[in-house]
Amino acid sequence: MAEQTTPAVSPCGAPSRGGGNGGGGGAQGEAPGLGGMLFPIAVFILVFYFLILRPQNKRKKQQETMLGGITRGDQVITVSGVFGTVREVRDDTFMLEIAEGVKIRVLKSAVQTKRTLTPGQEKD
Secondary structure (H helix, E strand, O other): OOOOOOOOEOOOOOEOOOOOOOOOOOOOOOOOOHHHHHHHHHHHHHHHHHHHHHHHHHHHHHHHHHHHOOOOOOEEEEOOOOEEEEEEEOOOEEEEEEEOOEEEEEEHHHEEEEOOOOOOOOOO
């Protein structure tokens, strides 16, 4: 009786390309090495740092510098849009005069910008 040979079949049901005995596949099905996986991750981390973290830290440092330079008499604008003149500086708050005789206490973190005076305006 003659033996019949059947072609090798991969686990997914497709015929194997390896010549019938399944041993000649070479490097076709191998997973990438550790170096091949680390490179895309490193690129992602660098992009994340330069596009998100670095600009955010730079803005935070500028904000802290601006807040540290505010003194009595400076005009500021809060994050809610309130204009005021600094009347008192404490550790973590400012006392702002927003109208004649109307004073409010705000956190330093609530001050968005220091208002620059144009020529002709006076500092109170």
